[in-house]
Amino acid sequence: MISITTDYAAVSRGNPRPYLRRIAEAGFTHIHWCHQWDSDFCYDSSEINAISRWLKAYGLQLLDLHGSMGPEKNWASHRPHERAAGVALVRNRLEMTAHLGGDAVVMHIPSGPPSGALRRSLDALQPVVRSTGVRIAIENGQFPSIITLLSEYPPDFLGHCYDSGHANMTNGGGIGGLDQIKDRLLVVHLHDNDGQRDQHKLPFSGTVNWPSLAKTLAASAYKKPLSTEANMGCHPGMTETDFLSEALSSMEELDAMGRKPNLVV
Numbered sequence: 001m002i003s004i005t006t007d008y009a010a011v012s013r014g015n016p017r018p019y020l021r022r023i024a025e026a027g028f029t030h031i032h033w034c035h036q037w038d039s040d041f042c043y044d045s046s047e048i049n050a051i052s053r054w055l056k057a058y059g060l061q062l063l064d065l066h067g068s069m070g071p072e073k074n075w076a077s078h079r080p081h082e083r084a085a086g087v088a089l090v091r092n093r094l095e096m097t098a099h100l101g102g103d104a105v106v107m108h109i110p111s112g113p114p115s116g117a118l119r120r121s122l123d124a125l126q127p128v129v130r131s132t133g134v135r136i137a138i139e140n141g142q143f144p145s146i147i148t149l150l151s152e153y154p155p156d157f158l159g160h161c162y163d164s165g166h167a168n169m170t171n172g173g174g175i176g177g178l179d180q181i182k183d184r185l186l187v188v189h190l191h192d193n194d195g196q197r198d199q200h201k202l203p204f205s206g207t208v209n210w211p212s213l214a215k216t217l218a219a220s221a222y223k224k225p226l227s228t229e230a231n232m233g234c235h236p237g238m239t240e241t242d243f244l245s246e247a248l249s250s251m252e253e254l255d256a257m258g259r260k261p262n263l264v265v
């Protein structure tokens with residue numbers, strides 16, 4: 001059982017159906033919903049129902065979903081009306097995820113120490129998390145602010161999304177960052193880079209220490225299928241079929257690494 005992001009083809013707008021079909025044909029069983037991850041788009045029930053039908057038709061399951069800190073509906077905004085609209089946008093994604101059978105919504109937070117505005121939004125969303133059973137997973141970013149928030153809010157409300165590419169960059173915190181909060185890990189964004197730029201390359205094609213990450217993931221709270229956020233836009237020259245096949249096998253390889261006892265790092 002392996003998952004991939006729905007925007008693997010560097011397209012996160014428009015009709016998602018063709019990508020769902022190709023994901024299923026490539027042999028994936030799960031998806032990380034990443035369409036509209038950075039927009040103010042609010043999903044209507046008619047759209048959520050259509051997505052539900054497509055997932056059933058293709059035999060796919062929603063693992064988790066990337067929520068949006070939209071350009072104007074922004075849950076961390078200091079402008080009250082923008083923040084209220086941002087909270088409504090996160091609520092939309094929590095309810096969508098619950099309807100589609102996922103268990104977590106990934107959210108970004110601004111750099112720097114968590115603000116009062118962000119905390120007010122988190123407080124406002126606690127009843128929605130309780131009623132939907134879908135938790136919020138804060139993506140790295142900077143680990144210190146995530147660690148602060150995780151210390152302030154309970155595990156049945158707030159957790160962590162580990163992005164292996166973000167962590168691999170200069171000052172990204174590395175696998176050691178994850179190690180500090182691995183008991184709160186809810187979602188994974190697994191991809192690779194050269195340590196300099198956020199490239200979203202296929203795992204094992206950059207400088208991420210995958211054996212070390214496999215060991216940390218195996219010791220973490222994360223028990224769901226592995227999920228890649230690799231993007232074929234970073235692999236010009238590869239066909240879509242080859243990219244999806246490589247993405248699947250990279251996750252299977254990582255999965256096998258994590259199951260090996262006494263893994264030498």
Ligand SMILES: [Zn+2]
Pocket residue numbers: 139163189229
């Ligand atoms: Zn990510």
